[in-house]
Amino acid sequence: MSIENRTYKDLAFSMFANPMSGDIGKKTGASAVKGAIVSILKTNYNERLFDPEFGTDIRGSLFEPMNPLTEQRMKKKIEVALARHEPRAEVLGISVRAQEEQNRYEISILFNVASVAEVQKITTYFNALG
DSSP states (O other), rough: OGGGGGGOEEOOOOOOOOTTTTOOOOOEOOOOOHHHHHHHOOOOOOSSSTTOOOSSSSGGGGGGSSSHHHHHHHHHHHHHHHHHHHEEEEEHHHEEEETTTTTTEEOOOEEETTTTTSSSEEEEEETTTO
């Protein structure tokens, strides 16, 4: 099966039941990859018992000064984590912007999924409180 014809599937973290079968819900295609990227970003190192290197250490950067240097460090950590843990996504660009008024960082990722024609974008926020 070629990469272009693959259908990516993951469990839906909302844990909804499929109304037709009663099984746990699932995400497919680009939605599955987006969910996996958010999971990678929001998981700290050593949080997964048998995979201590899974995730990123960007939560540790939340207590650093909000400046361009911290933004670049966070961007590099994200690049490394996605290259290591998410082979389904071809990352085209990562943007990390400090939002000092809200005391948080906005992280946007542009990426391609081989089985989907259009470019995907995901935006998530990180703050020190969770």
